[in-house]
Amino acid sequence: MSEYMQAYQVKRVLTHNPGLKSFRFDRVIEAEPGQFVLVWLPGVDEKPFALSGVFEHEIEITVKAVGPFTSQFMNVQPGDWVGLRGPFGTGFQPIEGMVLIGGGIGNAPLRYLAQCLREEKLVFRWVIGVKTAEDLAFREELESMPECIIVSEDGSIGKKGRAVDVLASMNDNEPIIVLAASGPEPMLLAVHGFANTFSPDIPVQLSFERYMKCAVGLCGQCCLDGTGLRICVEGPVLSGHQLQGVTEWDRPHRGPSGRRPQD
Amino acid sequence: MSEYMQAYQVKRVLTHNPGLKSFRFDRVIEAEPGQFVLVWLPGVDEKPFALSGVFEHEIEITVKAVGPFTSQFMNVQPGDWVGLRGPFGTGFQPIEGMVLIGGGIGNAPLRYLAQCLREEKLVFRWVIGVKTAEDLAFREELESMPECIIVSEDGSIGKKGRAVDVLASMNDNEPIIVLAASGPEPMLLAVHGFANTFSPDIPVQLSFERYMKCAVGLCGQCCLDGTGLRICVEGPVLSGHQLQGVTEWDRPHRGPSGRRPQD
Amino acid sequence: MINRLHVNLAGIELASPLVLASGVMGLSASSLERVAELGAGAVTAKSCGLEERKGHPCPAILPFGFGLLNAVGLANPGVDDMIAELRTFRLQSDVPVIASIFGKTVDEFAEVAARIAEAQPAMVEVNVSCPNVAAEFGRSFASDPALVGEITRRVRGRVSDIPISLKLSLQCMSIAEVAKACADNGADVITAINSVGPGMIIDPNVRRPVLANRMGGLSGPAILPLAVRAVWEIAEAVSLPIIGTGGVETAEDVVQMVLAGATAVGVGTAVYTRGLEVFSNINSDLHVFMQERGITSLSDLKGAAHV
Amino acid sequence: MINRLHVNLAGIELASPLVLASGVMGLSASSLERVAELGAGAVTAKSCGLEERKGHPCPAILPFGFGLLNAVGLANPGVDDMIAELRTFRLQSDVPVIASIFGKTVDEFAEVAARIAEAQPAMVEVNVSCPNVAAEFGRSFASDPALVGEITRRVRGRVSDIPISLKLSLQCMSIAEVAKACADNGADVITAINSVGPGMIIDPNVRRPVLANRMGGLSGPAILPLAVRAVWEIAEAVSLPIIGTGGVETAEDVVQMVLAGATAVGVGTAVYTRGLEVFSNINSDLHVFMQERGITSLSDLKGAAHV
Numbered sequence A, B: 001m002s003e004y005m006q007a008y009q010v011k012r013v014l015t016h017n018p019g020l021k022s023f024r025f026d027r028v029i030e031a032e033p034g035q036f037v038l039v040w041l042p043g044v045d046e047k048p049f050a051l052s053g054v055f056e057h058e059i060e061i062t063v064k065a066v067g068p069f070t071s072q073f074m075n076v077q078p079g080d081w082v083g084l085r086g087p088f089g090t091g092f093q094p095i096e097g098m099v100l101i102g103g104g105i106g107n108a109p110l111r112y113l114a115q116c117l118r119e120e121k122l123v124f125r126w127v128i129g130v131k132t133a134e135d136l137a138f139r140e141e142l143e144s145m146p147e148c149i150i151v152s153e154d155g156s157i158g159k160k161g162r163a164v165d166v167l168a169s170m171n172d173n174e175p176i177i178v179l180a181a182s183g184p185e186p187m188l189l190a191v192h193g194f195a196n197t198f199s200p201d202i203p204v205q206l207s208f209e210r211y212m213k214c215a216v217g218l219c220g221q222c223c224l225d226g227t228g229l230r231i232c233v234e235g236p237v238l239s240g241h242q243l244q245g246v247t248e249w250d251r252p253h254r255g256p257s258g259r260r261p262q263d
Numbered sequence C, D: 001m002i003n004r005l006h007v008n009l010a011g012i013e014l015a016s017p018l019v020l021a022s023g024v025m026g027l028s029a030s031s032l033e034r035v036a037e038l039g040a041g042a043v044t045a046k047s048c049g050l051e052e053r054k055g056h057p058c059p060a061i062l063p064f065g066f067g068l069l070n071a072v073g074l075a076n077p078g079v080d081d082m083i084a085e086l087r088t089f090r091l092q093s094d095v096p097v098i099a100s101i102f103g104k105t106v107d108e109f110a111e112v113a114a115r116i117a118e119a120q121p122a123m124v125e126v127n128v129s130c131p132n133v134a135a136e137f138g139r140s141f142a143s144d145p146a147l148v149g150e151i152t153r154r155v156r157g158r159v160s161d162i163p164i165s166l167k168l169s170l171q172c173m174s175i176a177e178v179a180k181a182c183a184d185n186g187a188d189v190i191t192a193i194n195s196v197g198p199g200m201i202i203d204p205n206v207r208r209p210v211l212a213n214r215m216g217g218l219s220g221p222a223i224l225p226l227a228v229r230a231v232w233e234i235a236e237a238v239s240l241p242i243i244g245t246g247g248v249e250t251a252e253d254v255v256q257m258v259l260a261g262a263t264a265v266g267v268g269t270a271v272y273t274r275g276l277e278v279f280s281n282i283n284s285d286l287h288v289f290m291q292e293r294g295i296t297s298l299s300d301l302k303g304a305a306h307v
């Protein structure tokens, strides 16, 4: 694939629940886990989605309905033409002993990372956090993976609690040497905070989201205040080091106009 | 080099006589002997010239003053910027036992062909035809080459006569197995005629000239009537086979308007 | 077997939608024939005027990485010689041949058109992109809808038995408006677009514009999006068949043009960027594209992107 | 050591002729700062209007092989937010920052210009390439010399202490004429050109234009020859300094622009085609180019191709 628009027919749709589906396209690409594609739904819009899996002849994205685009995407059927461009941005680097930690739909790219880790026969652990059981995609697959620790905020699946809360006891079990996290920003910052309590810090790879328009580092839409780092080029996966100097944590993100809603 | 315009400073000028000079440019290219470049004299025009030599760090063209462009070119000095594009078109294929036959300035590309033949340690003979002694470029170099047979129409240098007239006796000496010719069209057709008196024909490689504008096979300016072959792409070096079907031998060539002057 | 690539262009049957664009391989019967044999559905001759013109000195045609700049300066052998070439072509080929003409004045357009019609080409294409010598600021005829309408009407008056096409350029405020003026005055076809710009390339060492004419029109893949948009706008404005021209190099480019509203598709600069094989290559790729998607006729795709 | 790359642009001292073009990395103080640190001689903010605009849905920015098509739809945070970003930038960087503004009406141009001047940018650039909502056929302001002259005069009336530049586009009959109208009405600088076209890309399978807005302006290397020609024509018509913009990717492209008549050179799409390193890369290549040829100041090259 490339930055040029190319349409593909949807090969298969996997329905996790009516508002959470995975879509496979007949396409071979080279992509790192954590990298994303732009997905064009003709007549609607084009939005960024991480790859949730790369298979021999197929690539997969997993979409959660949260607004107009993602809701319409739930109607996409096998055979429909969808435009794809990418992969864009930076990926996670698979490392022996890695701990993955995902929140909600943020677990999607970690699924592909886990795939890669397994293929490279690297040991890892994966804390899968969801609000409630039905937010969990690939339930059967994940429940059968010995590496997975599922937690839910309402206790409807796995242990009750938030993913970050598990980290301390995991570290007691066996020291965490590197963390890969993807999910809501507060979770990412909490993971970063946890990693910073150690000396030396635990290296982190954190996948951020910002509103995107070009994904090729041009429009400036996704730049972080303080450093100007572009989430679409230098990110979405950033190291702890790259977080330094950013002045917009915990502030509302800039929208399509470039405006940041009043805090 | 390429089809894109690039300017080079003239490195050296070799004056054979006031109306016949060679120009060297600091440039490494891959080109076959017989291929040509377009030469842009800023403020004047751009015209095709065969490479007369390719050296380790230099390329060379040899220009004879025959009209406005070539006359102005005689004023070009070392250090002047000249635009070059190419190489374009087809080249001669060096073959063991080859006989080269050139008429006047048509000997220029054969000089490069001879260079290649010598480098590949292939045996060859070269009949160099000129009107008169002062039409001969590279006189010292060529007189010292055992492969060269110089003939002039006025007898002022070498044997008196025309280059084609030498062919029959050469063939008696040692059968000619392939002919490469470059020079005025009547000479080329005579060479072709000579080659056709044998059975099977002696294979020929003949370098033609036509008015050119694009050299990239687009404008149609250099197409031969009868077959539509483009001298700038399928030529300038054509085989005897490619001459078949051409209906414009011995007719005046089309000029810059595309018009063929009345015969 | 059906020929999926067949199109009917204003009554002319083409075995392929690909039309050799004017100015490319179009000076002689033989060069046109060569392109016809290599797969063009129709071939257009070089634009000719009343009299022979040598055009500009060289460089007149300049590759620049994404296509060409050209400022040939309407070099042409004159209408008499062109008539002879067209007649020779017609004796030897069944492929439809389109004559192309220009004039320095409205009268001259009408006169050259009438003359070239003697050669009985399949169509007369009227190239209005040349500069209007009478206009301020050296504007081209193509920029003025009223003037293009007038040329159309006058040519139509002299050429009644052969379809006429007006070859438009983007050097105007609204190509749709110009196309309307053509339709209102009797045009059968619109050819769009001519080369774009003009543009200029300056050599950083020589410190001069490289083209002898300083400026020249852009053609080739760089202008494809401009040409597709032009075809789209024309198709919205008039119902005439369009020869969509500009930057076409591949079967997918042809499909874009047809989806935008073209009936046939011009191919010019691709002869340089892709070689003369471009005609047969596009034909076979286009056939496969259509077959794989079960499309039996290009007319099913025509204008289909206007949703 | 002398800085060969230094230029004086309407009284503003730039350490490099490279100016970040509007619409690229220009939404926030931080993104502008990043580009300033990487070697731009000046940076231009994204064009802003009176109010926040979300612009068109995506795809709004589309790579197409020789550059980009964009139809962002004047998305911008509104002048209030932009003032805040510019102030933040000025507190943190000494690199001159150019504000860019647009309006839906002549009045609005004047008003936004007056507002943005509060942030004391080094220059106010007036982007007249947006569609004139009052005009027929949705023509852009930039196509009408009289209207551009009027906008210039009105902006000048409200912004007296800061240089103003008019950002022109080729969507007009003569960019030289438009530039003249700017000069006659008090402009200090001309920025040329905005993106070209518009163009359209249709997906052959989806059978729809890919851009959500259907059409979008072309930028990047495909338009360099058009931009060089525009700068050439403007330089022949007026004596104002020009920020030559469009398709610049290399030091040689910069030299072309300067030889055509530019004082400074805009860089936009090259941030995509060449990465953010493009500024430092061009700076060092340009330095070497000048040094090798004994050129000590770019002003020695300015307009030198007009022979």
Ligand SMILES: Cc1cc2nc3c(=O)[nH]c(=O)nc-3n(C[C@H](O)[C@H](O)[C@H](O)COP(=O)(O)OP(=O)(O)OC[C@H]3O[C@@H](n4cnc5c(N)ncnc54)[C@H](O)[C@@H]3O)c2cc1C
Binding pocket: A036, A046, A047, A048, A049, A050, A051, A061, A062, A063, A064, A065, A066, A067, A068, A069, A070, A071, A105, A108, A109, A208, A209, A210, A211, A212, A213, A236, A253
């Ligand atoms: C790098 C990256 C990877 C992502 N991966 C996934 C994934 O694997 N699965 C998944 O379901 N979602 C993913 N998202 C989020 C997804 O892009 C949004 O859910 C989607 O754009 C929402 O659009 P909407 O119209 O449905 O909702 P809206 O109501 O428009 O927006 C809902 C939320 O999505 C954000 N959003 C909207 N548009 C964009 C945009 N153009 N770019 C970035 N964020 C936007 C908004 O800021 C808001 O927070 C990813 C986002 C990014 C930046």
Ligand SMILES: Cc1cc2nc3c(=O)[nH]c(=O)nc-3n(C[C@H](O)[C@H](O)[C@H](O)COP(=O)(O)OP(=O)(O)OC[C@H]3O[C@@H](n4cnc5c(N)ncnc54)[C@H](O)[C@@H]3O)c2cc1C
Binding pocket: B036, B046, B047, B048, B049, B050, B051, B061, B062, B063, B064, B065, B066, B067, B068, B069, B070, B071, B105, B108, B109, B208, B209, B210, B211, B212, B213, B236, B253
């Ligand atoms: C493939 C090729 C290789 C050549 N190699 C050499 C060479 O090595 N040395 C050399 O001195 N000359 C060479 N020539 C010929 C050279 O191009 C002409 O001598 C030159 O163009 C004459 O230009 P002029 O203005 O001086 O003369 P003019 O008076 O314009 O023309 C004199 C002759 O040159 C021909 N000619 C003019 N312009 C062109 C053109 N644009 N393209 C082709 N022919 C043209 C004319 O048809 C005429 O026969 C070559 C030509 C071709 C086609």
Ligand SMILES: Cc1cc2nc3c(=O)[nH]c(=O)nc-3n(C[C@H](O)[C@H](O)[C@H](O)COP(=O)(O)O)c2cc1C
Binding pocket: B218, B219, C021, C022, C023, C024, C046, C047, C061, C068, C070, C072, C074, C100, C127, C167, C193, C194, C195, C218, C219, C220, C221, C223, C245, C246, C247, C248, C266, C267, C268, C269, C270
């Ligand atoms: C070298 C050259 C010469 C051309 N001459 C003519 C011409 O004589 N008449 C004309 O109508 N168009 C002429 N054109 C324009 C082409 O017919 C065509 O409209 C344009 O190049 C865009 O198509 P393309 O990108 O496929 O080349 C010429 C184009 C080129 C490149």
Ligand SMILES: Cc1cc2nc3c(=O)[nH]c(=O)nc-3n(C[C@H](O)[C@H](O)[C@H](O)COP(=O)(O)O)c2cc1C
Binding pocket: A218, A219, D021, D022, D023, D024, D046, D047, D061, D068, D070, D072, D074, D100, D127, D167, D193, D194, D195, D218, D219, D220, D221, D223, D245, D246, D247, D248, D266, D267, D268, D269, D270
């Ligand atoms: C995505 C994008 C957004 C742009 N937005 C603006 C804008 O808001 N205001 C403006 O004056 N020009 C805008 N432009 C035009 C550029 O400033 C520039 O004039 C044009 O792209 C040509 O230069 P380039 O080829 O270097 O990009 C935009 C260009 C692009 C590619």
Ligand code: FES
Binding pocket: A211, A212, A213, A214, A215, A216, A217, A218, A219, A220, A221, A222, A223, A230, A231, A232, A233
């Ligand atoms: S989305 Fe445009 S710079 Fe990141």
Ligand code: FES
Binding pocket: B211, B212, B213, B214, B215, B216, B217, B218, B219, B220, B221, B222, B223, B230, B231, B232, B233
């Ligand atoms: S010179 Fe143009 S086709 Fe040969």
